[in-house]
Amino acid sequence: MERKVWKLARRPVGDIADTDLTLVTEALPDLAEGQFLLAVIYISLDPTNRIWMSDMEQYMPPVALGAPMRAGVCGRVVASRKPGVEVGQIMAGLGEWADHIVSDGSFMSPLPQLPGVPLAATYGTLALVGPTAYFGLLDIGQPKPGETLVVSAAAGGVGQIVGQIGKIKGCRVIGIAGGKAKCDYVVNELGFDACIDYKGEDVGAALDRLAPDGIDINFEQVGGPIMVEVMKRMKLFGRVSLCGMISTYNDVNPREEPGFWTTILMRRLTIRGFIVTDFAARFAESGSALAGWMLEGKLKTRQDIRPGLENAVATVRELYTGGNFGKLLIEVQAP
Protein backbone atom coordinates (compact mmCIF):
# COMPACT_ATOMS: atom_id res chain seq x y z
CA MET A 1 0.00 0.00 0.00
CA GLU A 2 1.18 3.54 -0.75
CA ARG A 3 0.65 6.91 0.85
CA LYS A 4 1.05 10.54 -0.16
CA VAL A 5 3.10 12.73 2.17
CA TRP A 6 4.57 16.23 2.08
CA LYS A 7 8.28 16.41 2.92
CA LEU A 8 10.28 19.50 3.84
CA ALA A 9 12.67 20.13 0.96
CA ARG A 10 14.23 23.39 2.23
CA ARG A 11 13.73 25.89 5.02
CA PRO A 12 11.56 28.82 3.91
CA VAL A 13 13.14 32.23 3.65
CA GLY A 14 10.32 34.72 4.28
CA ASP A 15 6.97 33.42 3.03
CA ILE A 16 6.61 29.66 2.49
CA ALA A 17 7.36 28.96 -1.20
CA ASP A 18 5.77 26.19 -3.28
CA THR A 19 9.16 24.57 -3.67
CA ASP A 20 9.91 24.45 0.08
CA LEU A 21 7.90 21.23 0.36
CA THR A 22 7.47 18.29 -1.98
CA LEU A 23 4.48 15.93 -2.23
CA VAL A 24 5.77 12.40 -2.67
CA THR A 25 4.19 8.95 -2.98
CA GLU A 26 5.89 6.25 -0.96
CA ALA A 27 5.26 2.68 0.17
CA LEU A 28 3.74 2.20 3.61
CA PRO A 29 5.59 -0.29 5.81
CA ASP A 30 3.76 -3.33 7.22
CA LEU A 31 2.43 -2.63 10.70
CA ALA A 32 4.66 -3.82 13.52
CA GLU A 33 3.25 -5.09 16.81
CA GLY A 34 2.01 -2.05 18.78
CA GLN A 35 1.30 0.09 15.70
CA PHE A 36 -1.88 1.15 13.90
CA LEU A 37 -2.67 2.72 10.53
CA LEU A 38 -4.60 5.98 10.50
CA ALA A 39 -6.48 7.19 7.42
CA VAL A 40 -6.21 10.94 7.90
CA ILE A 41 -9.46 12.92 7.72
CA TYR A 42 -8.38 16.41 8.83
CA ILE A 43 -4.99 18.08 8.98
CA SER A 44 -4.80 21.07 11.28
CA LEU A 45 -2.94 23.92 9.60
CA ASP A 46 -1.42 26.07 12.33
CA PRO A 47 0.72 29.22 12.43
CA THR A 48 3.39 27.17 14.18
CA ASN A 49 3.88 25.13 10.99
CA ARG A 50 6.09 27.97 9.73
CA ILE A 51 8.12 27.82 12.96
CA TRP A 52 8.57 24.05 12.63
CA MET A 53 9.82 24.52 9.06
CA SER A 54 12.50 26.93 10.32
CA ASP A 55 15.49 26.30 12.55
CA MET A 56 14.79 29.30 14.81
CA GLU A 57 14.75 28.74 18.58
CA GLN A 58 11.56 26.77 19.28
CA TYR A 59 9.83 24.44 21.70
CA MET A 60 10.22 21.19 19.71
CA PRO A 61 12.94 20.05 17.35
CA PRO A 62 12.53 21.66 13.90
CA VAL A 63 11.29 19.36 11.14
CA ALA A 64 14.42 17.87 9.59
CA LEU A 65 15.11 18.53 5.92
CA GLY A 66 13.74 15.61 3.91
CA ALA A 67 11.41 14.54 6.73
CA PRO A 68 7.60 14.45 6.59
CA MET A 69 6.02 17.77 7.57
CA ARG A 70 4.75 17.56 11.15
CA ALA A 71 1.08 18.37 11.82
CA GLY A 72 -1.84 17.96 14.12
CA VAL A 73 -4.14 15.36 12.52
CA CYS A 74 -7.35 13.52 13.10
CA GLY A 75 -8.26 10.27 11.36
CA ARG A 76 -9.90 6.88 11.46
CA VAL A 77 -8.02 3.71 12.39
CA VAL A 78 -8.11 1.34 9.38
CA ALA A 79 -5.78 -1.39 10.68
CA SER A 80 -4.41 -2.04 14.14
CA ARG A 81 -1.85 -4.22 15.83
CA LYS A 82 -2.02 -2.11 18.98
CA PRO A 83 -4.04 -3.53 21.86
CA GLY A 84 -6.81 -1.14 22.86
CA VAL A 85 -6.89 0.66 19.52
CA GLU A 86 -9.79 -0.62 17.41
CA VAL A 87 -10.43 -0.34 13.69
CA GLY A 88 -12.98 2.43 13.13
CA GLN A 89 -11.86 4.48 16.14
CA ILE A 90 -11.26 8.23 15.60
CA MET A 91 -7.85 9.32 16.90
CA ALA A 92 -6.28 12.77 17.07
CA GLY A 93 -2.79 13.98 17.85
CA LEU A 94 0.57 14.71 16.34
CA GLY A 95 1.06 13.33 12.83
CA GLU A 96 2.13 14.44 9.40
CA TRP A 97 0.89 16.19 6.25
CA ALA A 98 -0.10 12.81 4.78
CA ASP A 99 -3.14 10.78 3.79
CA HIS A 100 -2.09 7.80 5.93
CA ILE A 101 0.06 7.60 9.05
CA VAL A 102 1.58 4.63 10.82
CA SER A 103 1.54 5.39 14.55
CA ASP A 104 2.57 3.67 17.75
CA GLY A 105 0.12 5.88 19.62
CA SER A 106 2.69 8.39 20.89
CA PHE A 107 1.08 11.85 21.11
CA MET A 108 -2.22 10.36 19.85
CA SER A 109 -5.44 9.83 21.75
CA PRO A 110 -9.05 8.94 20.98
CA LEU A 111 -11.15 11.97 20.04
CA PRO A 112 -14.50 12.04 21.86
CA GLN A 113 -17.57 12.26 19.60
CA LEU A 114 -20.03 14.90 20.76
CA PRO A 115 -23.69 14.25 19.94
CA GLY A 116 -24.90 16.50 17.14
CA VAL A 117 -21.48 18.13 16.65
CA PRO A 118 -19.67 17.54 13.34
CA LEU A 119 -16.25 15.91 13.57
CA ALA A 120 -14.56 19.03 12.15
CA ALA A 121 -15.99 21.17 14.96
CA THR A 122 -15.08 18.66 17.64
CA TYR A 123 -11.55 18.27 16.31
CA GLY A 124 -11.19 21.94 15.41
CA THR A 125 -12.13 22.95 18.96
CA LEU A 126 -11.03 20.27 21.41
CA ALA A 127 -7.73 19.15 19.93
CA LEU A 128 -5.42 22.16 20.06
CA VAL A 129 -6.97 25.59 19.86
CA GLY A 130 -9.52 25.02 22.64
CA PRO A 131 -6.98 23.96 25.28
CA THR A 132 -4.75 26.85 24.16
CA ALA A 133 -7.56 29.33 24.74
CA TYR A 134 -8.66 27.65 27.96
CA PHE A 135 -5.33 27.51 29.77
CA GLY A 136 -3.92 30.68 28.25
CA LEU A 137 -6.91 32.71 29.38
CA LEU A 138 -7.90 31.02 32.64
CA ASP A 139 -4.52 30.09 34.12
CA ILE A 140 -2.46 33.01 32.83
CA GLY A 141 -5.04 35.72 32.19
CA GLN A 142 -6.89 35.04 35.48
CA PRO A 143 -10.07 36.79 34.27
CA LYS A 144 -12.44 38.35 36.78
CA PRO A 145 -15.99 39.64 36.19
CA GLY A 146 -16.03 43.19 34.89
CA GLU A 147 -12.44 43.14 33.63
CA THR A 148 -11.50 44.22 30.12
CA LEU A 149 -9.98 41.52 27.93
CA VAL A 150 -8.42 42.26 24.54
CA VAL A 151 -7.79 39.38 22.15
CA SER A 152 -6.01 39.75 18.81
CA ALA A 153 -6.55 37.39 15.82
CA ALA A 154 -10.03 37.36 17.34
CA ALA A 155 -11.86 35.48 14.58
CA GLY A 156 -9.26 32.72 14.28
CA GLY A 157 -9.06 29.27 15.78
CA VAL A 158 -7.85 30.29 19.24
CA GLY A 159 -9.20 33.84 19.36
CA GLN A 160 -12.86 33.00 18.80
CA ILE A 161 -12.72 30.65 21.81
CA VAL A 162 -10.76 33.04 24.05
CA GLY A 163 -13.39 35.75 23.60
CA GLN A 164 -16.27 33.42 24.39
CA ILE A 165 -14.59 32.04 27.52
CA GLY A 166 -13.95 35.65 28.49
CA LYS A 167 -17.68 36.36 28.19
CA ILE A 168 -18.52 33.20 30.20
CA LYS A 169 -16.22 34.57 32.94
CA GLY A 170 -17.95 37.95 32.89
CA CYS A 171 -15.32 40.03 31.11
CA ARG A 172 -15.82 42.89 28.69
CA VAL A 173 -14.26 41.46 25.53
CA ILE A 174 -12.71 43.52 22.75
CA GLY A 175 -11.47 41.60 19.71
CA ILE A 176 -9.00 42.79 17.10
CA ALA A 177 -9.35 41.26 13.64
CA GLY A 178 -8.70 41.99 9.98
CA GLY A 179 -11.83 43.10 8.15
CA LYS A 180 -15.48 43.92 8.75
CA ALA A 181 -16.77 40.38 8.16
CA LYS A 182 -14.56 38.94 10.90
CA CYS A 183 -15.44 41.77 13.30
CA ASP A 184 -19.16 41.38 12.61
CA TYR A 185 -18.87 37.64 13.24
CA VAL A 186 -17.26 37.88 16.67
CA VAL A 187 -19.65 40.61 17.85
CA ASN A 188 -22.92 39.46 16.30
CA GLU A 189 -22.47 35.67 16.33
CA LEU A 190 -20.16 35.12 19.30
CA GLY A 191 -21.21 37.93 21.64
CA PHE A 192 -17.95 39.88 21.94
CA ASP A 193 -18.64 43.42 23.18
CA ALA A 194 -16.65 45.09 20.39
CA CYS A 195 -14.11 44.38 17.68
CA ILE A 196 -11.49 46.60 16.11
CA ASP A 197 -10.85 46.12 12.39
CA TYR A 198 -7.10 46.76 12.38
CA LYS A 199 -7.07 46.88 8.58
CA GLY A 200 -9.67 49.66 8.52
CA GLU A 201 -9.13 51.73 11.65
CA ASP A 202 -6.44 53.08 13.96
CA VAL A 203 -6.02 50.45 16.71
CA GLY A 204 -4.73 52.88 19.34
CA ALA A 205 -7.57 55.37 18.82
CA ALA A 206 -10.14 52.55 18.86
CA LEU A 207 -8.71 51.14 22.11
CA ASP A 208 -8.86 54.61 23.68
CA ARG A 209 -12.52 54.82 22.71
CA LEU A 210 -13.50 51.26 23.70
CA ALA A 211 -11.32 50.84 26.80
CA PRO A 212 -10.88 54.36 28.21
CA ASP A 213 -9.88 52.96 31.64
CA GLY A 214 -7.31 50.57 30.19
CA ILE A 215 -6.93 46.84 29.64
CA ASP A 216 -6.74 44.16 32.35
CA ILE A 217 -5.85 41.18 30.13
CA ASN A 218 -4.05 41.07 26.81
CA PHE A 219 -4.41 37.67 25.10
CA GLU A 220 -1.59 38.31 22.64
CA GLN A 221 -1.50 36.40 19.38
CA VAL A 222 0.01 38.68 16.77
CA GLY A 223 2.89 40.83 18.12
CA GLY A 224 4.12 43.80 16.08
CA PRO A 225 2.37 47.18 16.03
CA ILE A 226 -0.93 45.80 17.36
CA MET A 227 0.81 44.45 20.45
CA VAL A 228 2.49 47.83 21.01
CA GLU A 229 -0.87 49.63 21.05
CA VAL A 230 -2.39 47.12 23.49
CA MET A 231 0.64 47.09 25.80
CA LYS A 232 0.63 50.89 26.07
CA ARG A 233 -2.87 50.71 27.55
CA MET A 234 -2.41 47.93 30.11
CA LYS A 235 -3.79 48.64 33.58
CA LEU A 236 -2.01 48.33 36.91
CA PHE A 237 -1.54 44.63 37.76
CA GLY A 238 -2.64 43.63 34.23
CA ARG A 239 -1.84 40.21 32.80
CA VAL A 240 -0.46 39.33 29.38
CA SER A 241 -1.02 35.82 28.11
CA LEU A 242 1.62 35.59 25.38
CA CYS A 243 0.20 32.93 23.09
CA GLY A 244 1.75 33.82 19.74
CA MET A 245 3.25 36.53 17.53
CA ILE A 246 2.14 35.53 14.05
CA SER A 247 3.14 38.86 12.49
CA THR A 248 6.80 37.87 12.99
CA TYR A 249 6.82 34.23 11.83
CA ASN A 250 7.72 34.98 8.20
CA ASP A 251 10.49 37.44 9.09
CA VAL A 252 13.64 36.81 7.11
CA ASN A 253 15.68 37.98 10.11
CA PRO A 254 13.68 37.05 13.22
CA ARG A 255 13.75 40.00 15.64
CA GLU A 256 12.96 40.57 19.29
CA GLU A 257 9.85 42.63 19.99
CA PRO A 258 10.33 45.81 22.10
CA GLY A 259 10.52 44.92 25.80
CA PHE A 260 8.03 47.36 27.38
CA TRP A 261 10.21 47.07 30.48
CA THR A 262 9.26 50.41 32.07
CA THR A 263 5.56 49.72 31.50
CA ILE A 264 5.93 46.26 33.03
CA LEU A 265 7.67 47.65 36.09
CA MET A 266 5.56 50.70 36.74
CA ARG A 267 2.23 48.94 36.12
CA ARG A 268 3.39 45.68 37.79
CA LEU A 269 2.29 43.55 34.84
CA THR A 270 2.48 39.77 34.79
CA ILE A 271 3.53 38.37 31.42
CA ARG A 272 3.79 34.68 30.67
CA GLY A 273 4.58 32.96 27.41
CA PHE A 274 3.21 29.45 27.11
CA ILE A 275 2.85 26.50 24.78
CA VAL A 276 -0.34 24.49 25.09
CA THR A 277 1.58 21.28 25.66
CA ASP A 278 2.81 22.77 28.97
CA PHE A 279 -0.68 21.90 30.17
CA ALA A 280 -0.85 18.37 28.71
CA ALA A 281 -1.41 16.79 32.11
CA ARG A 282 -4.66 18.79 32.38
CA PHE A 283 -6.11 18.22 28.89
CA ALA A 284 -8.97 16.14 30.35
CA GLU A 285 -10.04 19.22 32.34
CA SER A 286 -10.06 21.53 29.30
CA GLY A 287 -11.71 18.85 27.14
CA SER A 288 -14.61 18.37 29.49
CA ALA A 289 -15.12 22.12 30.07
CA LEU A 290 -14.98 22.97 26.35
CA ALA A 291 -17.21 20.05 25.35
CA GLY A 292 -19.68 21.03 28.07
CA TRP A 293 -19.85 24.63 26.82
CA MET A 294 -20.28 23.41 23.23
CA LEU A 295 -23.15 21.10 24.17
CA GLU A 296 -24.80 23.85 26.25
CA GLY A 297 -24.60 26.21 23.25
CA LYS A 298 -22.29 28.63 25.12
CA LEU A 299 -19.31 28.01 22.83
CA LYS A 300 -19.64 28.23 19.05
CA THR A 301 -16.71 27.67 16.77
CA ARG A 302 -16.15 28.13 13.09
CA GLN A 303 -13.92 25.96 10.94
CA ASP A 304 -12.50 26.90 7.56
CA ILE A 305 -12.30 23.53 5.80
CA ARG A 306 -10.34 23.24 2.54
CA PRO A 307 -10.31 20.06 0.49
CA GLY A 308 -7.23 18.24 -0.73
CA LEU A 309 -3.89 17.23 0.73
CA GLU A 310 -2.29 18.59 -2.44
CA ASN A 311 -3.41 22.12 -1.44
CA ALA A 312 -1.65 22.12 1.94
CA VAL A 313 1.18 24.48 1.02
CA ALA A 314 -0.99 27.09 -0.69
CA THR A 315 -3.53 26.86 2.12
CA VAL A 316 -1.13 27.15 5.07
CA ARG A 317 0.19 30.44 3.62
CA GLU A 318 -3.26 31.98 4.12
CA LEU A 319 -2.77 31.97 7.90
CA TYR A 320 -0.18 34.73 7.55
CA THR A 321 -2.38 36.99 5.43
CA GLY A 322 -5.68 36.41 7.22
CA GLY A 323 -7.10 34.37 4.31
CA ASN A 324 -8.58 31.89 6.79
CA PHE A 325 -11.82 32.58 8.66
CA GLY A 326 -11.95 30.25 11.66
CA LYS A 327 -9.86 27.19 12.44
CA LEU A 328 -8.08 26.19 9.23
CA LEU A 329 -8.30 22.50 8.34
CA ILE A 330 -7.41 20.46 5.29
CA GLU A 331 -9.98 17.75 4.58
CA VAL A 332 -7.97 14.83 3.23
CA GLN A 333 -11.00 12.55 2.95
CA ALA A 334 -14.64 12.91 3.88
CA PRO A 335 -15.39 12.09 7.51
Ligand SMILES: NC(=O)c1ccc[n+]([C@@H]2O[C@H](COP(=O)([O-])OP(=O)(O)OC[C@H]3O[C@@H](n4cnc5c(N)ncnc54)[C@H](OP(=O)(O)O)[C@@H]3O)[C@@H](O)[C@H]2O)c1
Ligand atom coordinates in the same frame (compact mmCIF):
# COMPACT_ATOMS: atom_id res chain seq x y z
N1 LIG B 1 1.15 29.00 22.50
C1 LIG B 1 0.49 27.97 21.95
O1 LIG B 1 0.52 26.84 22.42
C2 LIG B 1 -0.32 28.21 20.72
C3 LIG B 1 -1.21 27.24 20.22
C4 LIG B 1 -1.97 27.55 19.09
C5 LIG B 1 -1.83 28.79 18.47
N2 LIG B 1 -0.93 29.69 18.97
C6 LIG B 1 -0.74 31.00 18.38
O2 LIG B 1 -2.00 31.67 18.41
C7 LIG B 1 -2.11 32.54 17.30
C8 LIG B 1 -3.38 32.19 16.53
O3 LIG B 1 -3.30 30.85 16.09
P1 LIG B 1 -4.56 30.15 15.39
O4 LIG B 1 -4.19 28.75 15.18
O5 LIG B 1 -5.78 30.46 16.15
O6 LIG B 1 -4.59 30.88 13.98
P2 LIG B 1 -5.76 31.76 13.37
O7 LIG B 1 -6.00 32.89 14.32
O8 LIG B 1 -6.88 30.88 13.01
O9 LIG B 1 -5.08 32.28 12.04
C9 LIG B 1 -4.08 33.24 12.09
C10 LIG B 1 -4.68 34.66 12.02
O10 LIG B 1 -3.69 35.59 12.41
C11 LIG B 1 -4.02 36.85 11.86
N3 LIG B 1 -2.79 37.46 11.33
C12 LIG B 1 -1.91 36.95 10.43
N4 LIG B 1 -0.91 37.82 10.20
C13 LIG B 1 -1.18 38.91 10.96
C14 LIG B 1 -0.53 40.15 11.15
N5 LIG B 1 0.63 40.45 10.51
N6 LIG B 1 -1.06 41.05 12.01
C15 LIG B 1 -2.22 40.76 12.65
N7 LIG B 1 -2.90 39.60 12.53
C16 LIG B 1 -2.38 38.70 11.69
C17 LIG B 1 -5.01 36.59 10.73
O11 LIG B 1 -6.27 37.05 11.16
P3 LIG B 1 -6.80 38.53 10.71
O12 LIG B 1 -7.55 38.34 9.45
O13 LIG B 1 -7.63 38.93 11.86
O14 LIG B 1 -5.57 39.35 10.51
C18 LIG B 1 -5.06 35.08 10.62
O15 LIG B 1 -6.33 34.61 10.25
C19 LIG B 1 -0.82 32.37 16.51
O16 LIG B 1 0.09 33.36 16.92
C20 LIG B 1 -0.32 31.01 16.94
O17 LIG B 1 1.07 30.87 16.80
C21 LIG B 1 -0.18 29.41 20.07
